[in-house]
Amino acid sequence: MRNVTGQFGAWSLDEM
DSSP states (O other): OHHHHHHHOTTTTTTO
């Protein structure tokens, strides 16, 4: 998931 976080923002999916 770390790959996608860079596109939406490390706070978007990373917090989930």
